[in-house]
Amino acid sequence: MYTGLCLSDPHPDRAGDGSKLRTLSAARFAGRYRLVDFMLSNMVNSKIFTIGMVLNSHYQSLIGHIGMGKEWDLARKSGGVTFFPPYLADERQSVNSELDGPLQRAAQFIMEAKDEYIVLADSSVVYNMDYRTAIEAHRKNEADITAIYTKRAISPGERENAVILDIADDGRIYGINRAPYTNEKLNVSLGAYVMRKGFFIQLTANEKNCGMLRFSRILLADALERMNVMGFEFCGYTAHISSVETFFQYNMEMLDAEKRNALFDVEGRHIFTNRRDTLPTKYGKDADIRNSIIADGCQIDGTVIDSIICRNVRIKPGAIVKNCILQDDTVVERGAMLDYIIADRSVSVSEHRSMIGSNTYPVYIERARVI
Amino acid sequence: MPTERKECIAMLLAGGRGSRLKSLTEQIAKPAVTFGGKYRIIDFPLTNCVRSGIDTVGVMTQYQPLLLHDYIGKGQHWDLDTLNGGVSILPPHSKPGSTAWYSGTANAVYQNQDFIMSYDPEYLLVLAGDHVYKMDYSAMLDYHKSVGADCTIAVIEVPLKDAGRFGIMNTDSDDRITTFEEKPAEPKGNLASMGIYIFNWKSLSEYLYEDEKDPESSHDFGKDIIPSMLRDGMRMFAYRFDGYWKDVGTEESLWLANMDLLDDMHLGLEGWGILSKTAGRPPHFIAPTGRISNTLITEGCEIYGTVQNSILSVDVIVEEGAIVKDSIIMENTRICKGAVVNYTILDENSVVCEGSVVGSEYGSGGKLSVYARGSIIGNEPNE
Numbered sequence: 001m002y003t004g005l006c007l008s009d010p011h012p013d014r015a016g017d018g019s020k021l022r023t024l025s026a027a028r029f030a031g032r033y034r035l036v037d038f039m040l041s042n043m044v045n046s047k048i049f050t051i052g053m054v055l056n057s058h059y060q061s062l063i064g065h066i067g068m069g070k071e072w073d074l075a076r077k078s079g080g081v082t083f084f085p086p087y088l089a090d091e092r093q094s095v096n097s098e099l100d101g102p103l104q105r106a107a108q109f110i111m112e113a114k115d116e117y118i119v120l121a122d123s124s125v126v127y128n129m130d131y132r133t134a135i136e137a138h139r140k141n142e143a144d145i146t147a148i149y150t151k152r153a154i155s156p157g158e159r160e161n162a163v164i165l166d167i168a169d170d171g172r173i174y175g176i177n178r179a180p181y182t183n184e185k186l187n188v189s190l191g192a193y194v195m196r197k198g199f200f201i202q203l204t205a206n207e208k209n210c211g212m213l214r215f216s217r218i219l220l221a222d223a224l225e226r227m228n229v230m231g232f233e234f235c236g237y238t239a240h241i242s243s244v245e246t247f248f249q250y251n252m253e254m255l256d257a258e259k260r261n262a263l264f265d266v267e268g269r270h271i272f273t274n275r276r277d278t279l280p281t282k283y284g285k286d287a288d289i290r291n292s293i294i295a296d297g298c299q300i301d302g303t304v305i306d307s308i309i310c311r312n313v314r315i316k317p318g319a320i321v322k323n324c325i326l327q328d329d330t331v332v333e334r335g336a337m338l339d340y341i342i343a344d345r346s347v348s349v350s351e352h353r354s355m356i357g358s359n360t361y362p363v364y365i366e367r368a369r370v371i
Numbered sequence: 372m373p374t375e376r377k378e379c380i381a382m383l384l385a386g387g388r389g390s391r392l393k394s395l396t397e398q399i400a401k402p403a404v405t406f407g408g409k410y411r412i413i414d415f416p417l418t419n420c421v422r423s424g425i426d427t428v429g430v431m432t433q434y435q436p437l438l439l440h441d442y443i444g445k446g447q448h449w450d451l452d453t454l455n456g457g458v459s460i461l462p463p464h465s466k467p468g469s470t471a472w473y474s475g476t477a478n479a480v481y482q483n484q485d486f487i488m489s490y491d492p493e494y495l496l497v498l499a500g501d502h503v504y505k506m507d508y509s510a511m512l513d514y515h516k517s518v519g520a521d522c523t524i525a526v527i528e529v530p531l532k533d534a535g536r537f538g539i540m541n542t543d544s545d546d547r548i549t550t551f552e553e554k555p556a557e558p559k560g561n562l563a564s565m566g567i568y569i570f571n572w573k574s575l576s577e578y579l580y581e582d583e584k585d586p587e588s589s590h591d592f593g594k595d596i597i598p599s600m601l602r603d604g605m606r607m608f609a610y611r612f613d614g615y616w617k618d619v620g621t622e623e624s625l626w627l628a629n630m631d632l633l634d635d636m637h638l639g640l641e642g643w644g645i646l647s648k649t650a651g652r653p654p655h656f657i658a659p660t661g662r663i664s665n666t667l668i669t670e671g672c673e674i675y676g677t678v679q680n681s682i683l684s685v686d687v688i689v690e691e692g693a694i695v696k697d698s699i700i701m702e703n704t705r706i707c708k709g710a711v712v713n714y715t716i717l718d719e720n721s722v723v724c725e726g727s728v729v730g731s732e733y734g735s736g737g738k739l740s741v742y743a744r745g746s747i748i749g750n751e752p753n754e
Contacts, residue, residue: 030653030654031653031654032653032654032670033653070447071651255656257656257673260653260656264652264653270651271653272651273651275649275651276649277448277644277645277646277647277649279409279636279644280407280408280409280667280668280669280682280683281655281667281668281669282633282636282666282667283663283664283665283666283667283668284664284665285664285665286664287663287664289657289661289663290657290658290659290661291657291658291659292656292657293653293654293655293656293657294654294655294656294657294668295654295670296409296654296669296670299636304657309654310654
């Protein structure tokens with residue numbers, strides 16, 4: 001049996017519009033999922049039922065989404081999901097003083113875990129994997145740490161946050177780097193690691209403020225000479241969302257049936273999410289829809305092309321939505337036109353207004369804004 | 372067993388086959404029939420109970436209960452997995468001196484009186500599990516109390532010409548029921564019973580006991596219990612309901628009620644969302660070649676062809692060049708390339724093979740076509 005620990009980075013996107021994306025693990029994917037659903041489903045599908053979840057700022061929607069973990073079969077008497085939100089380590093601290101770091105908060109949880117091994121995973125990476133394949137390799141290789149990676153080229157938007165592994169022919173990792181400027185395929189870390197919990201505690205003993213990125217780039221890099229760190233290649237579909245650009249790019253990839261099926265139609269590995277009883281989507285007589293993913297609860301009377309539409313969105317007659325990601329409860333009134341727009345929840349676009357972004361710079365509209 | 376007394380609990384009759392639905396209920400009970408793309412008929416009475424503040428529901432099952440039991444689960448989909456009350460599945464069971472099967476609707480309730488008495492309720496709400504409607508039972512219970520009734524029966528006005536298909540209540544000016552006629556040849560009124568009863572449990576239990584001893588009785592509420600209470604001059608009232616209510620007992624009426632959703636998704640009552648067991652599949656995908664008009668589509672569907680005036684359930688695939696019109700397509704069904712489906716109900720896990728034509732155009736005089744679950748229609752291309 002294994003214990004899971006989910007870690008993400010406190011400020012995944014410091015620049016530009018990205019700071020407006022709420023906690024990334026709560027961001028939408030493929031119209032109805034949140035990023036964290038994939039990591040949680042992977043854990044559960046790998047029979048990992050004790051999961052610690054380290055939370056950073058703006059975590060309310062994430063806790064609201066996961067709740068007791070019932071939808072992932074994690075509402076159980078032993079195990080289940082445990083949250084580690086930021087807290088004051090000392091009552092004399094003021095709210096503004098430095099808080100205990102993410103790992104510090106989870107240390108006790110890991111220390112007390114009954115299982116010998118842990119699987120550490122980043123909740124902003126989207127993939128559908130049975131971790132038991134990596135665990136098996138980890139044991140066979142007698143590795144100290146096994147890092148799960150995928151071979152692919154990375155896009156410019158991913159460069160800042162990508163962790164690239166140098167892997168020898170025998171699978172051993174001998175270097176950890178930032179992404180070079182190249183279009184070639186690289187060994188991209190999925191931010192998922194298998195290790196004995198003793199190693200994990202040892203590695204992070206002096207690290208209060210360690211997020212996922214620091215764990216990979218600093219702590220693990222330092223350990224390469226001392227420890228047997230092995231790579232395990234995952235060959236399925238992966239998406240690493242770290243900015244508005246990658247949020248847009250990877251969501252749009254879901255319009256590709258092959259990629260969509262590789263993520264969602266895997267025998268025995270269902271992706272679980274919080275289910276709400278929304279009505280089916282109603283298409284009006286003059287609706288015109290092409291190449292789009294549309295969630296339940298929508299009422300669509302206008303035109304939708306190459307877009308992803310989340311739950312309970314209304315698109316009125318004569319409205320045109322192209323190359324957009326419209327999140328829950330957004331309303332696009334008659335005659336409005338949107339192109340390359342990401343709308344957060346409950347955005348309202350008034351009659352005959354138009355907004356245009358571009359494929360390299362999709363425009364992000366904040367929650368509940370009226371245009 | 373219960374730790375809390377309940378003022379009113381519901382008993383839901385879900386054991387019937389609904390034989391007029393023919394092939395659609397060969398393998399499943401009628402309350403388990405799919406409706407509106409992502410519901411099953413039993414979602415309606417269960418949701419009504421929860422939204423009316425009735426948190427204890429006994430579901431009496433008998434005919435083909437496997438899917439129904441699985442679907443109801445512990446009641447979690449309706450927030451009925453509670454510490455006190457919640458949903459209880461009540462299949463027929465044997466006990467000393469009694470045979471197992473439910474011989475009629477009244478007998479089913481009679482056989483479960485231990486369950487009912489464990490909650491010591493004042494009132495008993497008896498529901499048929501086979502109608503599509505949104506109704507606040509608490510308003511009916513308030514009415515039942517305010518008129519001091521022994522029994523209240525929900526009624527809906529139907530056109531006089533159709534009244535012969537229903538149980539008709541004739542009332543005085545205070546809506547007190549004077550006579551009751553089951554499917555009258557010459558109806559005197561047009562208040563049709565909706566199959567929803569509230570009884571004072573104490574007096575009902577006495578009638579059930581007496582009815583059980585009568586060898587001539589068919590042990591049915593409509594045929595035996597109600598007439599017998601009327602004969603004794605009990606205070607029986609009609610509760611008039613003017614919302615949406617559809618009997619979906621036949622293939623045609625099931626099709627019509629589904630199509631009503633295209634006119635009004637909320638069935639006349641917004642904010643009374645129907646709770647159900649949701650599949651949890653990815654959102655649906657409309658391909659560049661997809662053409663959709665006046666249609667309901669839900670999660671897991673992939674549309675490469677044309678769909679008009681139709682209702683598609685979870686995981687339906689309409690391939691390129693296929694045309695679906697005026698039809699209800701149930702879960703996990705595939706319409707292959709170039710196939711045409713007109714005015715049809717296609718049950719779960721079916722396949723319409725490449726180029727096949729199913730049904731006749733709606734309005735052309737042809738009848739509604741219905742295919743049972745697991746149907747393979749036409750020839751598979753490789754054979």
